[in-house]
Amino acid sequence: MMHIKEDARLNPLNHSCAHLLAQAVKHLYPHAKFWVGPVIDSGFYYDIDLGDDVIKEEDLEKIEKEMKKIAKDGKKIIRKVLTREEALAMFQNDPYKIDLIQNMEADTEITCYSQGDFTDLCRGPHVESVKELKYFKLLKVSGAYFKGDSKNKMLQRVYGICFDREEDLKEYLNFLEEAKKRDHKKLGKELELFMLSEYGPGFPFFLPKGMILRNLLENFWYEEHTKEGYEFIKTPIMLSRELWEVSGHWENYRENMYTSEIDEKTFAIKPMNCPGGMLVYKNKLHSYKDLPIRCGELGQVHRHEASGALNGLFRVRTFTQDDAHIFMREDQVEEEVMHLIAFIDRIYKLFGLTYEIELSTRPEEKYIGTIASWNRSEQILQEACHKAGHDCKINPGDGAFYGPKLDFHIKDSLGRVWQCGTIQLDNNLPERFDLTYIDQNGEKQRPIMLHRVIFGSIERFIGILIEHFGGAFPVWLAPVQVVVVPVSSEHHLDYAKEVYEALKQAGIRVELDDRNEKLGYRLREAQTKKIPYTLILGNQEQEKQTVNIRRHGNEEKEEIALTQFIELVQEKVNTKTLEY
RNA sequence: GCCGAUAUAGUUUAGUGGUAAAACAGAUCCUUGGUAAGGAUCAGCGGACAGUUCAAUUCUGUCUUUCGGCACCA
Numbered sequence: 135m136m137h138i139k140e141d142a143r144l145n146p147l148n149h150s151c152a153h154l155l156a157q158a159v160k161h162l163y164p165h166a167k168f169w170v171g172p173v174i175d176s177g178f179y180y181d182i183d184l185g186d187d188v189i190k191e192e193d194l195e196k197i198e199k200e201m202k203k204i205a206k207d208g209k210k211i212i213r214k215v216l217t218r219e220e221a222l223a224m225f226q227n228d229p230y231k232i233d234l235i236q237n238m239e240a241d242t243e244i245t246c247y248s249q250g251d252f253t254d255l256c257r258g259p260h261v262e263s264v265k266e267l268k269y270f271k272l273l274k275v276s277g278a279y280f281k282g283d284s285k286n287k288m289l290q291r292v293y294g295i296c297f298d299r300e301e302d303l304k305e306y307l308n309f310l311e312e313a314k315k316r317d318h319k320k321l322g323k324e325l326e327l328f329m330l331s332e333y334g335p336g337f338p339f340f341l342p343k344g345m346i347l348r349n350l351l352e353n354f355w356y357e358e359h360t361k362e363g364y365e366f367i368k369t370p371i372m373l374s375r376e377l378w379e380v381s382g383h384w385e386n387y388r389e390n391m392y393t394s395e396i397d398e399k400t401f402a403i404k405p406m407n408c409p410g411g412m413l414v415y416k417n418k419l420h421s422y423k424d425l426p427i428r429c430g431e432l433g434q435v436h437r438h439e440a441s442g443a444l445n446g447l448f449r450v451r452t453f454t455q456d457d458a459h460i461f462m463r464e465d466q467v468e469e470e471v472m473h474l475i476a477f478i479d480r481i482y483k484l485f486g487l488t489y490e491i492e493l494s495t496r497p498e499e500k501y502i503g504t505i506a507s508w509n510r511s512e513q514i515l516q517e518a519c520h521k522a523g524h525d526c527k528i529n530p531g532d533g534a535f536y537g538p539k540l541d542f543h544i545k546d547s548l549g550r551v552w553q554c555g556t557i558q559l560d561n562n563l564p565e566r567f568d569l570t571y572i573d574q575n576g577e578k579q580r581p582i583m584l585h586r587v588i589f590g591s592i593e594r595f596i597g598i599l600i601e602h603f604g605g606a607f608p609v610w611l612a613p614v615q616v617v618v619v620p621v622s623s624e625h626h627l628d629y630a631k632e633v634y635e636a637l638k639q640a641g642i643r644v645e646l647d648d649r650n651e652k653l654g655y656r657l658r659e660a661q662t663k664k665i666p667y668t669l670i671l672g673n674q675e676q677e678k679q680t681v682n683i684r685r686h687g688n689e690e691k692e693e694i695a696l697t698q699f700i701e702l703v704q705e706k707v708n709t710k711t712l713e714y
Numbered sequence: 715g716c717c718g719a720u721a722u723a724g725u726u727u728a729g730u731g732g733u734a735a736a737a738c739a740g741a742u743c744c745u746u747g748g749u750a751a752g753g754a755u756c757a758g759c760g761g762a763c764a765g766u767u768c769a770a771u772u773c774u775g776u777c778u779u780u781c782g783g784c785a786c787c788a
Contacts, residue, residue, distance in 0.1 A: 188718075190718065190719080191719065273782095274782060275718070276717060276782065276783030276784065277718070278716095278785090279716075279717095282785075284784080284786080285785095288716060289717095291784075293782095319780090323725080330779090330780080332762095332778070332780085335779065335780085440715050440787090442715065442716070443715090443785085443786060443787070444780085445781085448788090449787075449788085450788095453788065455788070541788095552788080553787075553788060554788075589788090590788045593788090595788095619749095621746090622746050622748095623747090624747095650746085651747090652746090653746095653747050654747080654749065655751060657748095657750065658749090658751065659750085661750065662750080668749085670749065672747090672748060682748085682749090689750095691749070
């Protein structure tokens, strides 16, 4: 979670700091031109055109030093209102600012802010003087497309953050350090959950311990969906080009699809599961009485994602979607959506994950269907969301070309937001595949169709869980739940083996650490591997048929009967509690 | 794909134009222990391909991987 204080003061502070950054860059790179420098959730950035020059990470220190120097000098920040003509004249040599001025609404009040030798076009507000900018840090530098369009040239973006108290800055930098320790890429390696290979960029390998986690999640998914009235299918990984032409993917998604020739015919590896699901729906006639049909598939898809997008388990080229397609009559949609929101909420809560819901609406250009039907669909989704008791931000124009959607966003350990769950209304596929059901008058009707995922992708969800729990999984998910440590591998090994067997027979995932190592050493290792329970067994436990428990992250010890311990673990597993 | 960085043992890192070091992990032996690092010995390394050079892990180039962003997206 981000630890940025909700303080209105931090906005002008960070915005002024962006100006300070620009001023320092201007001193060091006099030919620099500036685009925009907004405040963001975590600080600010400024987009800069340096011509052929580049700012590298190692240059940030030098820029920061210059910023400190200017801040110490303590110039006042002076606001000035300009007429459009004055503004155009003032920035006549700056094509970026001219662009901004020309794109302003006619009645906008144009202002600029000056501090010493630096003036920037800006609507403000700002702090009174640069000397208020004391506790800031430049964080990273990267490229960023002008106006966010990859067709445009790339500017350089410098990110930073500013606080009004030194301890807040320290706390934030500390948070970044701590977040790095939770990084799923790091923990995934340390805990032997998954690996990546240069022979398959974006194609993760799941290791035995990661497979336990994965299978548990998938089994859990099947159980919960069975309770919710879902049935399940598995459709082929590869299907012929003609199918993708019918679905529209060949036209709209071609660049992201992997293809291959089989017997002189083109086949594509599925980037989505829906077309296969359509064929299953069409495999028989459906009555209005059978609706809604909820058809789930843990379907592995492949997409050719841009190389620069790949990121651990968060962004991969093959992943398993916990997909389902729901076919309904129109009068069933709202209730089904509300039900789904509650279902997703229940699942996320179980993991202790917080999330935000956004409604993505009709794209401006590329969409199918009538505006009226889009408006109706968007309204249904939004109302269902409100009736289910959730806020719903609007994300205009971000819907899929075939329909609007509700997206569920979860944060990673660095506060970056990832889309996991989504509920999408599809106005496209039922039409393209000519899906029908028979109504009470014996006539064919077109069903409404919903795509939805809860985990989003199993891979991404696992990545998020690793970071969320910092690798210390709840008992029901932990790849190893218990490690048995005999005090002496000579005298207590028999009892340790007895305990180990008893736990194994009870269905508990247990390991026996009978290595010839010091007790303290083995206990440390159980902690670093983040195993929920360590059982220490010596003379006194052996005599009384008890176990001495140490819970992960807790130094207290507790002695209870072996049978009691087995019940304890089973209870934690059954309730799927997050407590040890 | 774009901008920048990155690549040394299983892992984390150090170092060098003259063939590589440490810690942890591993193996063997000693130690037989009560809540986070006992000792000894052994084994193990330069992303790929070119170029410069008497000599390249080190310099240069290309490619690849990975990371931070951008764009894209589950």
